Amino acid sequence: MAEVILNNVRKNYDPAIHQDTLRDINLNIANGEFIVFVGPSGCGKSTLLRMIAGLEDITSGELKIGGNYMNDVPPVDRNVGMVFQSYALYPHMDLRENMNFGLKLKKLDKKTIDERVDHASDILGLTPLLDRKPKELSGGQRQRVAIGRCIVQQPSVFLFDEPLSNLDAALRVKMRIEIAKLHKELNSTIIYVTHDQVEAMTLADKIVVLSPLNPDAPTNLEQFGEPLELYHNPANKFVAGFIGSPKMNFLAGELVEKGDKTSRIRLYTGDEIVAAVDTSSAQVGDKVELGCRPEHLVEVGHAHADCQITGTVQVTEHLGSESYVYMDVDGNDFTFKARPEFPAEAGQELKVGLPTDACYLFDKDGVAFPRTAKYNKD
Amino acid sequence: MPMVQPKSLKYRKLGTHIAICAFLCLIIFPLLMVIAISFRTGNFSVGDIIPRNPTLDHWRLALGISVENADGSITPPPFPVLTWLWNSIKVAGISAVLIVVLSTTSAYAFARMKFKGKSTILSGMLIFQMFPSVLALVAFYAFFNMIGDFIPWLGLNTHGGLILAYLGGIALHVWTIKGYFETIDPALEESAAIDGATPWQAFRLILLPLSVPILAVVFILAFIGIITEVPMASVLVQDIDKMTLAVGSQQYFYPQNLLWGDFAAAAVLSGFPITIVFLLAQRWLVGGLTAGGVKG
Numbered sequence: 235m236a237e238v239i240l241n242n243v244r245k246n247y248d249p250a251i252h253q254d255t256l257r258d259i260n261l262n263i264a265n266g267e268f269i270v271f272v273g274p275s276g277c278g279k280s281t282l283l284r285m286i287a288g289l290e291d292i293t294s295g296e297l298k299i300g301g302n303y304m305n306d307v308p309p310v311d312r313n314v315g316m317v318f319q320s321y322a323l324y325p326h327m328d329l330r331e332n333m334n335f336g337l338k339l340k341k342l343d344k345k346t347i348d349e350r351v352d353h354a355s356d357i358l359g360l361t362p363l364l365d366r367k368p369k370e371l372s373g374g375q376r377q378r379v380a381i382g383r384c385i386v387q388q389p390s391v392f393l394f395d396e397p398l399s400n401l402d403a404a405l406r407v408k409m410r411i412e413i414a415k416l417h418k419e420l421n422s423t424i425i426y427v428t429h430d431q432v433e434a435m436t437l438a439d440k441i442v443v444l445s446p447l448n449p450d451a452p453t454n455l456e457q458f459g460e461p462l463e464l465y466h467n468p469a470n471k472f473v474a475g476f477i478g479s480p481k482m483n484f485l486a487g488e489l490v491e492k493g494d495k496t497s498r499i500r501l502y503t504g505d506e507i508v509a510a511v512d513t514s515s516a517q518v519g520d521k522v523e524l525g526c527r528p529e530h531l532v533e534v535g536h537a538h539a540d541c542q543i544t545g546t547v548q549v550t551e552h553l554g555s556e557s558y559v560y561m562d563v564d565g566n567d568f569t570f571k572a573r574p575e576f577p578a579e580a581g582q583e584l585k586v587g588l589p590t591d592a593c594y595l596f597d598k599d600g601v602a603f604p605r606t607a608k609y610n611k612d
Numbered sequence: 613m614p615m616v617q618p619k620s621l622k623y624r625k626l627g628t629h630i631a632i633c634a635f636l637c638l639i640i641f642p643l644l645m646v647i648a649i650s651f652r653t654g655n656f657s658v659g660d661i662i663p664r665n666p667t668l669d670h671w672r673l674a675l676g677i678s679v680e681n682a683d684g685s686i687t688p689p690p691f692p693v694l695t696w697l698w699n700s701i702k703v704a705g706i707s708a709v710l711i712v713v714l715s716t717t718s719a720y721a722f723a724r725m726k727f728k729g730k731s732t733i734l735s736g737m738l739i740f741q742m743f744p745s746v747l748a749l750v751a752f753y754a755f756f757n758m759i760g761d762f763i764p765w766l767g768l769n770t771h772g773g774l775i776l777a778y779l780g781g782i783a784l785h786v787w788t789i790k791g792y793f794e795t796i797d798p799a800l801e802e803s804a805a806i807d808g809a810t811p812w813q814a815f816r817l818i819l820l821p822l823s824v825p826i827l828a829v830v831f832i833l834a835f836i837g838i839i840t841e842v843p844m845a846s847v848l849v850q851d852i853d854k855m856t857l858a859v860g861s862q863q864y865f866y867p868q869n870l871l872w873g874d875f876a877a878a879a880v881l882s883g884f885p886i887t888i889v890f891l892l893a894q895r896w897l898v899g900g901l902t903a904g905g906v907k908g
Contacts, residue, residue: 289802310808322799326821336807
């Protein structure tokens with residue numbers, strides 16, 4: 235059990251090219267927290283995890299685990315356990331050998347080793363399979379062995395590198411729930427890397443959103459916070475677009491009336507929107523970008539249909555429990571999550587209602603204006 | 613294959629089989645010839661494939677047994693063929709083991725470690741290997757002559773020197789093994805490192821057991837290459853009883869007396885160690901060792 239602290243951590247793979255992979259990462263991960271690093275591919279989230287594991291060196295900055303300075307400590311002495319994306323099971327050893335490999339290297343006595351392996355395989359339901367080789371197992375079982383190999387080490391921090399990305403959809407949901415249960419049971423610090431924002435939202439106590447580093451940006455840590463905080467109050471357009479499924483819609487426009495409770499925006503489509511955001515820091519006439527989530531949009535005539543957006547229907551998907559209407563709004567892609575069997579024909583013009591309280595607003599640099607209300611559909 | 617095939621496939625198959633058989637005959641014929649010569653009375657290179665008066669004389673001489681001629685005179689074995697055979701096995705065996713050790717460790721460094729000039733050294737090694745070592749024989753002679761002044765057992769006319777010379781030719785093996793190592797997910801060793809393994813332990817306990825097939829291939833290739841190698845061995849070793857079989861068997865060719873029969877028996881004999889090594893190593897040539905370790 236330990237907390238993990240990163241101070242101004244930077245990673246540069248090749249100093250000859252002045253292109254950092256990670257810059258100025260500051261994180262304070264408390265003991266027992268489940269932290270998820272999320273971001274698109276190439277954002278450095280796996281690199282950051284590998285730096286914590288000790289598989290990559292830290293170019294500059296400071297890493298502390300359990301209060302100890304860890305920059306120059308080899309992986310084995312950091313007391314971390316890692317589950318790899320590819321599982322990385324030792325193919326020539328059976329499950330028991332896979333799990334006790336590290337314990338044998340540490341020269342623990344046989345009784346302790348057997349106890350720990352039996353306990354771990356018990357938790358993970360692997361006991362009947364202990365004599366098998368990895369190739370005789372299914373994907374989900376291999377994943378569990380990889381986790382078991384971690385558990386027997388009794389690490390103070392668990393590191394998961396996209397552990398579910400090689401599993402099929404149904405198994406992924408099952409394993410996701412198992413990992414959540416495991417966290418409750420072990421009560422240890424977990425750092426989990428994924429590009430799947432659903433995994434991030436469902437598993438995390440706190441989410442770290444990373445973006446591919448722009449050479450001029452001071453950092454690529456976009457936001458660090460609780461899942462719902464990120465959903466309701468994203469710090470910027472990147473986080474807003476990344477968290478939430480389907481993705482948030484964005485429409486560009488101009489601020490025509492600023493205010494500390496509500497602001498009026500004229501979209502380039504011609505529609506005028508009143509948004510519950512505090513724009514007192516901006517100037518009238520500033521270019522802004524309006525964000526609205528597909529699930530917050532309503533049909534025209536709905537009690538919350540405060541403003542309207544007009545577009546052309548391109549495709550409608552009926553999922554049974556809901557419908558997704560994909561529209562073209564003045565050249566922008568726009569998604570509307572509608573009621574089941576919502577009638578919308580391709581090519582038809584459609585107006586959708588936008589609640590004032592459901593608006594997000596970003597300035598020209600993508601930084602969010604503070605929202606002054608929380609939307610409640612009912 | 614449960615797939616619908618066109619009718620013409622039958623004839624194409626037949627044609628292919630005929631071609632393969634013809635090719636096989638072409639390959640096997642020289643071997644049959646040599647075997648035939650080794651059983652033929654007298655030392656003649658031409659004659660029937662099945663000897664008319666088969667004799668074991670050449671084989672007796674090759675195995676170091678004197679032969680009593682029809683006229684009562686005794687022909688002693690002209691050369692210590694069994695010693696040569698043993699020399700060959702010894703030199704090739706030791707060299708092949710050392711070559712596997714050296715090329716595996718250097719291939720590991722090239723496949724997994726980051727260091728300056730890695731690609732330059734890699735391609736440099738290959739380029740040097742392209743230069744025919746036969747052309748450098750004079751240099752080898754001078755070099756081992758000099759080494760012998762300081763370390764006698766590595767000098768000219770020693771097996772130590774010969775083995776050392778053979779260890780120079782590992783560039784291709786390094787490339788072969790490096791290619792194999794690169795197919796093994798580095799996450800396996802990273803995982804071992806987190807489990808507490810030193811780089812050496814990760815190499816020995818994880819990577820090596822998974823690389824047995826390629827090590828067997830390299831061992832066989834190195835062994836065969838050395839058993840059949842002539843130029844280097846003929847320059848570095850001059851004493852009759854220190855020669856390898858490949859070099860020694862050329863002693864049968866006096867300009868005025870070509871002992872084809874004795875040569876043939878020695879040549880067939882030299883094929884045995886290679887065959888035995890191959891049969892022994894075959895059980896390691898198995899696929900699928902790395903199955904199941906990574907991904908689904």
